[in-house]
Amino acid sequence: MTTMTGGLPPPAPTPLFFRRGFRNLLAQGVYVGVTALVIFYVVQALGGREYGFGFLNQPAAFDVGNQWLINVDGTTNTRFTMYLVGIWATARVVMVTLLLSTVLGVAVGVARLSPNWLLSKMAMLFVEIFRNMPLFVQIVLWYAIVLFGLPQIQNALDLGDTFFLSNRGIAVPWPEPDGGLYGGPEWLTAVWAAAVAAAAVAAWFVRRRRQELERETGQPHYPNRWGIRLFAGGALVSFLALGLPLTIDVPVLSGTDYAEGLTLRPEFTALTLGLTIYTASFIAEIVRASIQALPKGQTEAANAIGLSGYQRLTLVILPQALRQMIPSVTNQYLNASKNSSLAYGVSYADLFFVANIIQNKIGHAVEVFALIIVTYMLMSLAISVVMNFLNSRLTLTRV
Amino acid sequence: MTEPVAGARKVVLPPHRVRAQRPLGTRAREWTRENLFPSPAQAVVTLLALAFATAIVALAVYLVLAAEWRVITVNRWLLFAGGFPQDQEWRLWVSVALVFPLIGAAFGLWASLGRRDLLFMALAAGFLFFLARHGDAGWASTVWVAGSLALFFAGYLVCRLVPREPGRARSIATWTAGGALALALPAVLAVLMAAGGARTNEFSGFMMNLILAPVGIAGGLLLAIPLAVGRASSLRAVSWTCTAYIELIRGAPLIGWLFVALFILEDVIAGDLIVRTMVVLAVFTSAYIAEYIRGGLQALPHGQTEAAQAVGLGRTRTLQLVVLPQALRISIPPIVGQAISLWKDTALISAILPLRELVGNSKAAIAQPEFIENRIEVYVFAAVLFWIVAFVMSRVSQRMERSLGIGER
Structure with a gap:
């Protein structure tokens, strides 16, 4: 059957060089070779240094200010302990920033779409001004304003005898554990905290149960309302039953500082203020875009069934816009967490600042940088995990 | 045709034209009612917003008038060009x-x-x-x-x-x-x-920001295209290394990479600190832009590649003629966003590096005993300069989005 008459001649075998598999292999081989060369060169260039993480276990011999709830002495503790103090400082700023910037950002984003001309223009100005200014300059500017614009502590700006603004920081009232009316031990506060947690868990289950009932019967069972009632009632009743085991301490000036209450230091204030406003201006744009992306029929339908403006926003518009905005907001959270390193500009002792001190004292720049990048990556990972969990809870899986 | 012919149909203007023809006073009153006082609740909001706006404007006017701007005019050269x-x-x-x-x-x-x-x-x-x-x-x-x-x-x-x-x-x-x-x-x-x-070490002041940002963006764009294509590649070795590179760079904040430029890169890249800074800015930007381009590549329907192969284009030609032009077009707005972001980020170069861009020279201006009281003025001025450029860039990006018809079809 080898005699073929007519038709095409049998195709000549493709030369090796033009075969796809061979070319892929060749390309990868060349690529790996070049990459290996580059890595080899970098390793070679950095080879002259001494390596090892032992320096982290030696005494730090420097102090870190702006600690809160902890008081770690830098002269006796190791460098690694002081680095952990820095991480705690970063975590504080990031948590406060994410919370406040979300609230502010949603408020400004919604105001941007308000039918009220003045309100919407003010929201627009807020976004345009703060989004286009370098965050670093903003933080430095806030710091200058707090340090040099606010009065001396002796004649601090007094807001109703509870808040005090001075160039030593912003003093605010703060709850302190207390034995309560019956003069019990201080751990009554912890008992109350446990009661509040129990009330929260109970409220969660009641809410779930009522949601199920609502779904089964089609009748309203007000899950959110009952959940909040149970939580607030539980917290209040236990608070009263334990004899008010908590007092709110109002700041009192003693000498050149405030004795009670909580003083937000200028560094923390400037950093948090700058980060919050900057992040909020981006979140506001995301909120606006995701609300505008909703079909107009949603607003019209809400109007048609007679919802008020507030109900329309909270029951119809925001829940749907939330799904749209979570990925972008997550990105902004990640940016904000990394931007907290600009604390360096106001000498707020965050993890980058502490790491930089360590590097200045002992060198080991490569190891210090490895520490920095691993910390930031873990922080980003934590934020992503939480936000992805939220996203998966909110995404509609069933129609 | 000036005289209306008897029996001819009367011209009926559309409602907005009718409204537009009424006297200005009526229109202004109506606009105010519709946009500021449509309901009692809105009226309260308006009044509160008005009080807030008035307070802020008054404070700003007071501050501008009370401020001493001589620190800017005297240090003009320092702020703009410094050691040039x-x-x-x-x-x-x-x-x-x-x-x-x-x-x-x-x-x-x-x-x-x-x-x-x-x-x-x-x-x-x-x-x-x-x-x-x-x-x-x-x-x-x-x-x-x-x-x-x-x-x-x-x-x-x-x-x-x-x-x-x-x-x-x-x-x-x-x-x-x-x-x-x-x-x-x-x-x-x-x-x-x-x-x-x-010489490069004489670059300083605002001029340095204006040079470093475009260098970072141009270099970042050039690096980002192969990175994005590499990450999407089917060749494992290529896509894994590109992914690792992108995630590593995005893992640390820019200030951390400037730390690298100062303390680590001196052994790897010869040259001035400013050259190393340029490299770091380009590398940093490339990782972000590569992610945007990858987004553009993923947004492209697979039919485009199939159609290109159906008309007989090879893999390289498909990428060059069909895939990349469309993917780049989709990713222009976020790339401009990244450019704005880098522009603002050039403000933190002086924070850690011994280079003196605008913020660094602002610190130098305040360090003069004569102007030690004027730091707020100097930082406000720096913020305004940065703001002008960033604002123009953001406007350009909005225009481009519209004129390229992105998001429409």
């Missing part, structure tokens, strides 16, 4: 005069200047003239500013003559302008440095 040799000032002005008409041409080709843009530009020009007139430089800088602005408008007007419809004239104009824009950066560097000009 003073006798080479003409090199700076020639660079400005080189770049302004190109920006004007870009506006003329891809956007148009509306009434608001002109108002904004008039304000910015007034600000520039004010700066140029105060201080010690005499009339020379005023003439340079006026000339540069004239060149901007010349570039704009010439490019407005180019027809908007795709055609031979337009494609010639676009390619010329695009090429000139691409060459602008090397040209400016040549003007600044060639034949006895400044």
Whole structure:
């Protein structure tokens, strides 16, 4: 059957060089070779240094200010302990920033779409001004304003005898554990905290149960309302039953500082203020875009069934816009967490600042940088995990 | 046709035309009621907002009047050019005069200047003239500013003559302008440095921001395209290393990478610190831009690749002629966003590096005993300078989004 008459001649075998598999292999081989060369060169260039993480276990011999709830002495503790103090400082700023910037950002984003001309223009100005200014300059500017614009502590700006603004920081009232009316031990506060947690868990289950009932019967069972009632009632009743085991301490000036209450230091204030406003201006744009992306029929339908403006926003518009905005907001959270390193500009002792001190004292720049990048990556990972969990809870899986 | 013919139909104007014909007072009253006081609740909101706005405006006016701006006018050179040799000032002005008409041409080709843009530009020009007139430089800088602005408008007007419809004239104009824009950066560097000009370690002040940001963006874009294609590649070795690179770079904040430029890269890359900073900015930006381009690649329907293969294009040609042009077009807005972000990030170079860009020189200005009280003024001025450029860039990106028809089909 080898005699073929007519038709095409049998195709000549493709030369090796033009075969796809061979070319892929060749390309990868060349690529790996070049990459290996580059890595080899970098390793070679950095080879002259001494390596090892032992320096982290030696005494730090420097102090870190702006600690809160902890008081770690830098002269006796190791460098690694002081680095952990820095991480705690970063975590504080990031948590406060994410919370406040979300609230502010949603408020400004919604105001941007308000039918009220003045309100919407003010929201627009807020976004345009703060989004286009370098965050670093903003933080430095806030710091200058707090340090040099606010009065001396002796004649601090007094807001109703509870808040005090001075160039030593912003003093605010703060709850302190207390034995309560019956003069019990201080751990009554912890008992109350446990009661509040129990009330929260109970409220969660009641809410779930009522949601199920609502779904089964089609009748309203007000899950959110009952959940909040149970939580607030539980917290209040236990608070009263334990004899008010908590007092709110109002700041009192003693000498050149405030004795009670909580003083937000200028560094923390400037950093948090700058980060919050900057992040909020981006979140506001995301909120606006995701609300505008909703079909107009949603607003019209809400109007048609007679919802008020507030109900329309909270029951119809925001829940749907939330799904749209979570990925972008997550990105902004990640940016904000990394931007907290600009604390360096106001000498707020965050993890980058502490790491930089360590590097200045002992060198080991490569190891210090490895520490920095691993910390930031873990922080980003934590934020992503939480936000992805939220996203998966909110995404509609069933129609 | 002036007299209405008897029996002819009366012309009925649409409602908005009827409303527009009423006297101004009525319209203003109606607008106020609709937009500010539609309901009692809204009226309260309006009044509260008005009180808040008034307080802020009053505070701002008071601060501007109470502030002492002499610190800016005296330190004008320090803030704008710092350590740049003073006798080479003409090199700076020639660079400005080189770049302004190109920006004007870009506006003329891809956007148009509306009434608001002109108002904004008039304000910015007034600000520039004010700066140029105060201080010690005499009339020379005023003439340079006026000339540069004239060149901007010349570039704009010439490019407005180019027809908007795709055609031979337009494609010639676009390619010329695009090429000139691409060459602008090397040209400016040549003007600044060639034949006895400044050395790289003499770059300083606002000028340094204006040079570092474009270098970072251009370098980042050039690095990002192969990175994005590499990450999407089917070759495992390539896609894994590209992914690792991108995630590593995005893992640490820019200030951390500047730390690397200062303490680690000195052993790896020879050259001035400013060269290492440029490399770090480009590498940092490339990771972010690569992710945006990857987004563009993923947004492209797979049918595009299949269609290209069906008409017999090879893999390289498919990428070059079909996939990349469309993916890049989709990712232009976020890339401009990244450019704005990098522009703002150049403000933190002086925070850690011994380089003196605008913020660093602001610190130097405050360090003078005479101006130690004026730090707020100096930082406000720096913030305003950064803001102007970033605002213009964000406007350009919005225009581009609209004129490229992204998000529409």
